[in-house]
Amino acid sequence: MAQKTMIQAITDALAVELENDKDVLVFGEDVGKNGGVFRATADLQDKFGEEQVFDTPLAESGIMGLSFGLALEGYRAVPEIQFFGFVFEAMDEIVGQIARTRYRMGSTRNLPITLRAPFGGGVHTPELHSDNLEGLIAQAPGIRVVIPSNPYDAKGLLISSIKSNDPVVYLEHMKLYRSFREEVPDGEYEVPLDKAGIAKEGNDITIVTYGAMVRESLKAAENLAKENISVEVIDLRTVSPIDMETIIASVEKTNRVVVVQEAQKQAGVAAKISSDIAEKAILSLEAPIGRVSAPDTVFPFGQAEGIWLPNAADIEEKVKEIANF
Amino acid sequence: MAKKKTIDFQALLNEVDTLFPTYQALDQDGNVVDESLVPDLSDEQLVELMSRMVWSRVLDQRSTALNRQGRLGFFAPTAGQEASQLASHFAFEKEDVLLPGYRDVPQLIKHGLPLYQAFLWSRGHVVGNEYKDDLQALPPQIIIGAQYVQAAGVALGLKKRGKKNVAFTYTGDGGSSQGDFYEAINFAGAYKANGVFYIQNNGFAISTPRDQQTAATTLAQKAVAAGIPGIQVDGMDPLAVYTVSKLAREWAANGNGPVLIEAVTYRYGAHTLSGDDPTRYRSKELDDEWQKKDPLIRFRNYLQNKGLWTKEQEEEVMENAKQEIKDAIAEADKVPKQKVSDFLKNMFEEQPQNIQEQIKFYEAKESK
Numbered sequence: 268m269a270q271k272t273m274i275q276a277i278t279d280a281l282a283v284e285l286e287n288d289k290d291v292l293v294f295g296e297d298v299g300k301n302g303g304v305f306r307a308t309a310d311l312q313d314k315f316g317e318e319q320v321f322d323t324p325l326a327e328s329g330i331m332g333l334s335f336g337l338a339l340e341g342y343r344a345v346p347e348i349q350f351f352g353f354v355f356e357a358m359d360e361i362v363g364q365i366a367r368t369r370y371r372m373g374s375t376r377n378l379p380i381t382l383r384a385p386f387g388g389g390v391h392t393p394e395l396h397s398d399n400l401e402g403l404i405a406q407a408p409g410i411r412v413v414i415p416s417n418p419y420d421a422k423g424l425l426i427s428s429i430k431s432n433d434p435v436v437y438l439e440h441m442k443l444y445r446s447f448r449e450e451v452p453d454g455e456y457e458v459p460l461d462k463a464g465i466a467k468e469g470n471d472i473t474i475v476t477y478g479a480m481v482r483e484s485l486k487a488a489e490n491l492a493k494e495n496i497s498v499e500v501i502d503l504r505t506v507s508p509i510d511m512e513t514i515i516a517s518v519e520k521t522n523r524v525v526v527v528q529e530a531q532k533q534a535g536v537a538a539k540i541s542s543d544i545a546e547k548a549i550l551s552l553e554a555p556i557g558r559v560s561a562p563d564t565v566f567p568f569g570q571a572e573g574i575w576l577p578n579a580a581d582i583e584e585k586v587k588e589i590a591n592f
Numbered sequence: 593m594a595k596k597k598t599i600d601f602q603a604l605l606n607e608v609d610t611l612f613p614t615y616q617a618l619d620q621d622g623n624v625v626d627e628s629l630v631p632d633l634s635d636e637q638l639v640e641l642m643s644r645m646v647w648s649r650v651l652d653q654r655s656t657a658l659n660r661q662g663r664l665g666f667f668a669p670t671a672g673q674e675a676s677q678l679a680s681h682f683a684f685e686k687e688d689v690l691l692p693g694y695r696d697v698p699q700l701i702k703h704g705l706p707l708y709q710a711f712l713w714s715r716g717h718v719v720g721n722e723y724k725d726d727l728q729a730l731p732p733q734i735i736i737g738a739q740y741v742q743a744a745g746v747a748l749g750l751k752k753r754g755k756k757n758v759a760f761t762y763t764g765d766g767g768s769s770q771g772d773f774y775e776a777i778n779f780a781g782a783y784k785a786n787g788v789f790y791i792q793n794n795g796f797a798i799s800t801p802r803d804q805q806t807a808a809t810t811l812a813q814k815a816v817a818a819g820i821p822g823i824q825v826d827g828m829d830p831l832a833v834y835t836v837s838k839l840a841r842e843w844a845a846n847g848n849g850p851v852l853i854e855a856v857t858y859r860y861g862a863h864t865l866s867g868d869d870p871t872r873y874r875s876k877e878l879d880d881e882w883q884k885k886d887p888l889i890r891f892r893n894y895l896q897n898k899g900l901w902t903k904e905q906e907e908e909v910m911e912n913a914k915q916e917i918k919d920a921i922a923e924a925d926k927v928p929k930q931k932v933s934d935f936l937k938n939m940f941e942e943q944p945q946n947i948q949e950q951i952k953f954y955e956a957k958e959s960k
Binding site: 339340 | 730749752776934938942945
């Protein structure tokens with residue numbers, strides 16, 4: 268085992284699957300020689316050749332259409348969209364075509380496609396690079412949205428996604444790429460899709476979150492422990508569809524919950540979780556469901572990210588409010 | 593001081609036009625005008641192609657009638673496009689992958705989709721899209737141009753597998769305005785993938801005339817920007833359509849890269865039977881002019897002159913087609929109603945919690 272950053276864990280997962288299955292194809296803009304703008308695919312073309320790892324012309328709808336066709340021919344397509352904010356160009360192929368093909372063809376065809384893309388705030392990108400658009404895809408039935416929060420999960424979830432016969436949108440938070448290291452096993456292992464993880468056990472209040480907000484929530488939980496508030500942190504890992512069993516079991520134990528997301532408040536993942544908790548466990552609750560999110564503006568200009576993005580302090584404040592209700 | 597160079601932009605435009613003549617083998621009376629474009633088809637094959645075109649005309653007429661009786665759902669008329677549709681399809685192999693637009697149902701059926709399933713698709717029943725493994729095709733595409741980018745992917749997949757097969761796909765003149773159209777031919781060109789991309793230019797995208805789609809004189813010339821061959825063919829001429837398709841298929845199957853074909857054709861009917869009224873945007877004169885170019889008249893004359901086709905033969909094909917349609921409607925009527933629980937099971941191979949819960953709920957509801 269070795270200490271790895273999240274991006275190294277992702278590269279590792281791609282290498283493992285490219286090696287194990289020659290039908291796995293990794294492609295996208297600049298993924299070949301350049302190894303991707305974040306180097307997620309660094310050296311993969313050298314190791315596996317241009318047949319398995321290749322650059323595409325610059326056109327997102329074309330990339331996803333290519334994925335559709337290759338998957339139909341029995342390949343496991345692992346396309347990269349360079350930044351998830353560019354996904355609008357490919358929305359028809361992802362949501363209108365790939366997500367519904369199994370349904371549309373009465374389950375006579377599968378499309379094993381794992382779309383990888385970086386996203387998320389805090390790294391001062393120009394506009395339309397960082398946007399949290401997971402809620403947009405989560406609105407569509409037939410496609411999973413997977414968001415890892417740490418290197419171990421990143422590798423195991425990516426391997427599970429590539430091996431799955433169902434399509435997956437796998438989103439990599441840019442701020443997590445190189446911010447810390449963790450033990451990551453060599454070779455193949457899987458972290459199951461559709462299953463949330465308990466990032467930290469606790470008894471007084473549950474935080475449900477995902478992606479970069481898991482780190483912020485853990486920081487908040489550490490501070491709150493000093494004030495004798497025991498926080499349980501649930502890391503969703505798959506944000507669509509959502510593992511409500513794990514959430515409900517935790518809420519039934521702690522009787523209080525705060526849902527945290529980096530994305531804007533309107534609609535989206537936290538809204539879905541809040542309404543499901545209200546539907547399934549309202550009598551377990553001893554306080555309103557708390558929510559921490561970004562405000563309902565367009566994703567901010569780089570210099571304003573510090574004030575716009577939710578952080579550990581915001582989470583602490585909301586948890587105290589709900590804990591003391 | 594040197595004299596500044598003058599560039600004649602009009603001449604540049606005119607030069608492009610000379611590169612895209614309309615290929616034609618038969619004139620509108622069925623006389624051979626270009627022997628070099630007459631394909632090496634046996635007498636039996638020529639008769640088979642004519643039979644398919646007549647079958648398609650009957651299917652169009654019967655589908656229109658069935659739609660009006662409420663026994664079919666969505667229908668996009670095909671009459672006028674028989675050469676463009678059936679003669680192009682005739683040039684492909686069963687193992688070639690067909691990615692059709694919503695008007696390309698006749699080709700799908702000839703590619704192996706049972707007729708009753710085509711009717712179920714029209715009625716909005718999922719069984720219409722349950723394709724057997726050996727049917728190398730996708731269901732008709734609704735989003736204009738989406739099948740083009742998918743075809744580029746299939747074409748690349750076939751090339752990677754080392755197969756001598758192609759992906760072939762159809763869109764209309766309106767489809768050639770879509771970004772996906774260009775992305776597809778550009779991708780397939782960049783990878784020299786095994787694709788044949790068809791534009792069936794029937795003059796109108798619903799009501800918008802061809803000359804408002806683009807300033808380009810032909811749609812075939814759009815291939816130039818992708819670095820692939822583009823060719824325009826008389827889409828009312830089955831022999832020219834077949835020859836051009838066959839040559840394009842061979843070119844693409846042999847690893848030379850994709851081809852773009854523009855077939856100039858016409859739909860006599862409405863865009864679809866869902867409320868479109870072509871008299872709002874088309875004149876009777878224009879309809880009459882195109883009727884004179886009818887692919888069936890043209891091919892019938894050609895075959896009769898060769899002693900290969902008679903009125904009796906045509907009537908027999910028509911009677912058989914009507915019987916086949918009648919049987920298929922009866923078969924479609926027997927298919928059980930759809931269930932929401934089945935829809936839910938089709939969403940994912942591995943069912944997540946929300947789907948499992950909802951399956952239980954709907955199975956209980958459906959068992960009542």
